[in-house]
Amino acid sequence: MLSRVADALYWMARYSERTQTNAHILQVQLLNMLEQSGQEHDYIDHWEAVLNICASKEEYLANYTAIRVNPLIDYLLFSEKNGNALHVTLRAIRENARVTRDSIPAELWEIQNTFYLTKQQAILTMDRPIPLIDLQAFLQEVRKTLWMVTGLIESTMDRDLPFYFMQIGQWLERAEKTIRMTLIILEQQKMTRLSLNEIDGTFLLELSAAKESFLQKYRQTNLLSVIRYLLQDEHYPCSVMFCLKKMEEAITAIEHDPLSPRFLTLHSTIKSFVLAIDHIDFWSMNVEEAIIIMEERLSQWIAFSETFSTIYHLYEPSVQP
Amino acid sequence: MMNLYDSSLFFDEMFDGNQPKPHYRSFHHKLSIFSQEQLEEKYRQAQASFLRQGITFTVYGAQDGTERTMPFDCVPIIIPQSQWAIIEAGVKQRVEALNFFLQDVYDQQRIIRDGHIPRQLVENNPYFSLTMLGLKVPIANHIFLAGIDLIRDENGDYFVLEDNLRNPSGISYVFENRDVMKEVYPEFFSKHTIVSLDKQMANMKKALLAHRPSTMTEEREPKAVLLTAGMYNSAYYDHVFLAQHLTIQLVEGRDLVVQDLKVYMKTIYGLQQIDIIYRRIDDDFLDPVAFREDSLLGVPHLMEAYQAGNVAILNAVGNGVADDKAMYAYVPDMIRYYLQEEPILPNVKTYHLKDDQQRAWVLEHIRELVIKNVSASGGYDMLIGPHASEKEIALFKEKIMKHPYQYIAQPTIKLSRAPAFQNGRFYPCHVDLRVYVIKGEDCYVLPGGLSRVALQEGSLVVNSSQGGGAKDTWILKEELQHAESSSRRVILDGKV
Known part of the structure; x- marks a missing residue:
């Protein structure tokens, strides 16, 4: 197998895993926030932890003055400045699938491509701040798609190098x-x-x-x-x-x-x-x-x-x- | 359901007056059963299917997202077997002659010495490659895949419009168009027996692997790869499709390395030698040492390995000398010279503008003519006289005066039309046909080819980068077509 292809497959899997975990973490924190009091400082510690797990606080603070919820959500989901933003890692999955599409099942590419072209493009065009309910639905969609991807890999791929x-x-x-x-x-x-x-x-x-x-x-x-x-x-x-x-x-x-x-x-x-x-x-x-x-x-x-x-x-x- | 249009203005593929031609009758009947809503729904399904599968091409410099699907039209071009037999023989003859020409022009140059082709036309050609002089390519074949573009005039006669001998693209669409047609419009296939595309990839693989480099030992199996410019190339889908169906690796320049005049690909276990490169990048970009220094797509020292006979490059380097629009005019002479045959498929009349007499005549009649840049493709730098503004005409006159050798003129052919269903209605569109010829030890013609359609009403430009679309192309199996009671015939709607 070509090193370049092995590399793209390896990164596709890493980004896929990263996206899945980050989407879950964001879902957890968005729900937690509802139960905590209306005071932002009560839950900002948790957001800070989430920021450090899903990206990096230093990089965030290089672009923003303080940790506040709405800009933070935007940073973690959509910002091009954040190499681990959900939108960015999702795109990386699709691009890596695109360069390896002759080594992966056609359906795998199609699922990722369809998701990118429909759901992901749709949320980008929504007015900000995006309502919590839509954010949650999107995150759930991300996870469901990636479960499907994992299942497809597990059940259809040859046990071979890719x-x-x-x-x-x-x-x-x-x-x-x-x-x-x-x-x-x-x-x-x-x-x-x-x-x-x-x-x-x-x-x-x-x-x-x-x-x-x-x-x-x-x-x-x-x-x-x-x-x-x-x-x-x-x-x-x-x-x-x-x-x-x-x-x-x-x-x-x-x-x-x-x-x-x-x-x-x-x-x-x-x-x-x-x-x-x-x-x-x-x-x-x-x-x-x-x-x-x-x-x-x-x-x-x-x-x-x-x-x-x-x-x-x-x-x-x-x-x- | 189909609203008739005036089919008398141009040759129409489907209609004679208001009646479908005999080979379209059954299709026409099937089509008329569908309501407009059903056809629109099917159209959406077809486009969605292309998009989902990522069967897209990239439009360079486009603003609104760079990936587009080629618009697909559900009305196929149907060609009766007898007609196809002529086309098939004609394109084979042409490719044979062009291959002889390439062998000759990079070797003895007999055709120039014998006075059939002007020397300066060859030597001034930007694609004429000095590195190819005297080089023996595997099985003496320069053309592994050719795309011959055909058009029909107002009488329905076929003409060759262009030969593409470098990197003709679009072959994947032939297969994908058929697939989407079967998926979305299965009803259309009933009562037709058409030539299947199933075995074609096996022929192509056989032809590919026949190009064993001269230094390769007998016992080794050749290892072939497809060299792509990468996923941002406009024809990337074509490359993926071919690599998959030829079961060869899809590689980029950075995956290859030349050591001791041999070419290797970088695998996870180290370097592995390769023997045949079906490249889909242009000559200029193949090797930054031999050609363009700034090429990031190529492989340094690849040409040295090629010259040493350690690797086959398909199509061969330097093919551009045979397929530019100025050389095109001489292809009938090549056929007579090398094969001692008369051309089966005629050329479109072509005027050379460096000839004073011809140029004067062309400048006078520019409104009736098409002017083309000899080294442009994709419908760029082209003037269609009858449709051009005063300003455009003045501009092209100036260009011709400045660089007469850079342009040719051809009469405006009344390109044939076929109905297309777009935006909820049928209307006539101009079409052409790209026929693919695959050459190894044998020569194969892909049955049908890519029917391209100018979907903008009245437009003559079929290129996908400029609003063109595609249609499926059916070659009828004539002998079965009229055998109504054949018991072996299985009909898709369940009736026999």
Whole structure:
């Protein structure tokens, strides 16, 4: 497979995953905001966390003077200045699909193309600020379309190189997001004197879409158990551990030879990451120590995705937002 | 349902007076059953289908979004088998002769020495490529895919309007038009037996893989790719379609690299050698070392690998010398010279403007003529005398005086028309037909081709970049057409 095509497929999957998660996070926060009091400063902390998870506060503040809800929503959804704005990542998915359309199922391209041409163009032409109900409907549409895409990939694509490169992109992006989310929620608690099992972890559970699955297994929603679940649970599909297992499968499928230098490099990195995640003992940590650990894991993770790109001669994202 | 128009002004593909021609009768009957609303709904479905599939072309410099679907018209052009047989033989003959010409012009140049073609017409031609002189191309074939544009005059006689031997585009539309026709208008197909397009891609692949580079060892299977300029190119869909159906990789210049005079593509496992490049970028952009330095689309040193015989490039480099509008006038002579045959399909009369006598006559009769720039395409830099304003005429007279060798003149042909259904009504539109010829060790003609239609009423310009659309083209299987009681015939509406 051409490196350029592998690269575009990998990024298409990453953007697809990113868009899905960001749409969910925005939906959660838009709903949360309704329940909190009418005072903006009551929920601005949450918006700040959302901003840091979905984009970057520094970049935002380079363009705006203060964090206020309407401009922030606009920034996260539509701004061309934000490389991770939903509109921009959706376009990147479609463009990457367009350059790889001879390697993906025709229906996959058609779903993405239709969505882009209809729903996405339609919301751009709406008067601002867009009513909450329309925003929610759009976000739901985004997620539904991407579920359909994921299902289509899963059920129709040959288990061949294009499929596995998309898999790698998806799991890499997902685990990175989980680590980032955890880190940012911890950073918000930096000033607290409480221990991890005294802090409420509901917001993190909601952001990571893990609430339903978590509550079926645990009753306590303290931050300690939530973080352990998101990092170490082997069955929850957004946990870092789960993503690592899936990536191991994909690497094994891409490299038929378990003795090839490429396989050995990637496989040993994955294995050591599994150990590193498994061995974190959050019980004995305070918030600050947990932050340091998560910062380390995040930079390790980013280094790992760079190693992957180098090994397979991937380009810079061929279609950057 | 169809409101008749005056079909006597031009040759009409479908009507004789107010009656459909025999080969259109059955179609006409089917069409008349639909209400206007049904036809409009079907029209919307067809356009939506093209858009959903991203079967679009890019309009350079357009303001309102750059991706457009080519307007599709549901009234097909139907060609009886006997007529098609003539067209098929005619375009094959033409491509054979043009290929001989390209072999000759880059080798002995016998045709020039024997005085049939002026030397300066070849040597001053911007597409004449010195790098091709003496180069032996695989299976001595310069033309893998040709698009021959045909028109019909007021008597219904076919003429060749243009040869496209560089990168003729639009072949994907032939297939997609048929697909959308089957999807949206299945009713039209009943009671017709038409030549299917199914096997054509297999022929094309066979022809493609026949171009083994001279240095390739017997036991190796050739590896072919399609070189595209990328997704912002106006014909990107065409490239995707061909790569998919020929089952070859779609590559961009940056995916290829030349090492030791061999061409490789960059894969995830490292470099892999390739043997045949079906390129869809122009000569100028192929190799920034040999041609335009500023080309970002090409592959440095590609021409050196080509000259070393390590890679085949299709269509061959330098084909433009044979298909420009000035050389066009000499194609009948080429047919006589190389094949010792009379041309089956005639040319449109062409005046050369560097000839003083011809130029004087043309300037006097400019209102009756079409003036074309010899190196332009896509309907650009063209004057249609009968429709032009005083200002345009003055401008073209000036251009001709300044660069006489750059222009040719042709009589305005009363292009044939066919009915089109657009914006809720039927009206007559001018049409032409691009026939695709595929040449490897054998020569194949795609049955039908791309019928292009000038959808602006009265317009003569069929190019998609200027408001043209497309129609499906049916070649009837004559012998079955009138065999009413054939029991093997399956009819789509369930009746036999």
